[in-house]
Amino acid sequence: MKAKIWGCRGSLATPGAETVHYGGNTSCVEVSSAAGATIVLDAGTGVRQLGIELVARGVQQIDLLLTHLHLDHIEGLGFFAPLFEPDCSVRIHGPRPEAGSLRQRITGYLSPPFFPVPFDRIPARVEFEEVWNERWALDGVVVLAAPVQHPGPTVGYRLEEGTRSLAYVPDNEPALDRDAALVLADGVDLLLHDAQYTEAEYASRGGWGHAALPDFAQVVRSARPGRALMFHHDPSHSDSQLEEMEAVTRDLAQHDRVALGRECLEIDLT
Numbered sequence: 633m634k635a636k637i638w639g640c641r642g643s644l645a646t647p648g649a650e651t652v653h654y655g656g657n658t659s660c661v662e663v664s665s666a667a668g669a670t671i672v673l674d675a676g677t678g679v680r681q682l683g684i685e686l687v688a689r690g691v692q693q694i695d696l697l698l699t700h701l702h703l704d705h706i707e708g709l710g711f712f713a714p715l716f717e718p719d720c721s722v723r724i725h726g727p728r729p730e731a732g733s734l735r736q737r738i739t740g741y742l743s744p745p746f747f748p749v750p751f752d753r754i755p756a757r758v759e760f761e762e763v764w765n766e767r768w769a770l771d772g773v774v775v776l777a778a779p780v781q782h783p784g785p786t787v788g789y790r791l792e793e794g795t796r797s798l799a800y801v802p803d804n805e806p807a808l809d810r811d812a813a814l815v816l817a818d819g820v821d822l823l824l825h826d827a828q829y830t831e832a833e834y835a836s837r838g839g840w841g842h843a844a845l846p847d848f849a850q851v852v853r854s855a856r857p858g859r860a861l862m863f864h865h866d867p868s869h870s871d872s873q874l875e876e877m878e879a880v881t882r883d884l885a886q887h888d889r890v891a892l893g894r895e896c897l898e899i900d901l902t
């Protein structure tokens with residue numbers, strides 16, 4: 633299993649000179665299984681460039697796992713090239729919203745007045761699967777979805793192939809629920825987890841659904857992943873500020889394999 637980060641910014645895409653190194657695209661991670669499955673975690677703006685590459689590679693079956701429907705996790709979807717390929721099949725998995733269905737919310741977003749092309753004119757075959765607290769097999773990869781602490785229905789995912797595993801929890805507020813992420817993250821080889829706020833910032837942002845650095849560090853100390861990447865970087869944080877946060881977090885977590893998520897970073901879990 634291999635993973636590649638196509639976007640790790642939180643909340644809003646943040647291009648510009650101050651964010652060039654860690655990247656400004658919102659959440660999107662590609663996972664390629666050893667057996668050949670293509671799994672995409674969230675469809676933030678990073679999914680645009682990924683889609684171009686998947687079409688160029690001739691990939692025709694894609695499973696898109698959405699953690700929730702906040703715009704930073706779906707705003708790239710209308711620009712995901714495989715949706716415009718008649719031979720492509722895209723299965724979209726995600727939690728059922730409080731009102732309406734996953735299908736209704738996604739097709740409503742990908743239709744006028746929010747999007748120029750009506751959903752029923754999108755050429756690819758698109759299917760929807762609502763998920764919440766469950767485990768299933770996907771082309772040889774075992775997927776676990778479990779609810780996490782965030783405004784509105786939100787899940788995180790754990791993917792396992794053979795003895796290798798990764799957990800993806802981009803939006804989670806551990807201060808309000810210490811254990812939510814642990815069922816997903818316990819002992820994984822690679823953990824990608826929300827680390828949006830400094831401790832000082834979090835003092836005025838409790839309940840917004842994100843992790844302060846001491847809470848991220850607590851998750852790492854409890855879950856003991858092989859490697860942990862800080863994810864969902866705040867739009868206000870420059871590359872140099874993020875590096876200061878990384879140094880603070882390494883001390884808090886007492887773990888030398890804690891680092892910042894970075895756009896284009898590839899991790900080989902084989």
Ligand SMILES: [Zn+2]
Binds near residue numbers: 642643
């Ligand atoms: Zn988010």
Ligand SMILES: [Zn+2]
Binds near residue numbers: 702782803841
């Ligand atoms: Zn969110």
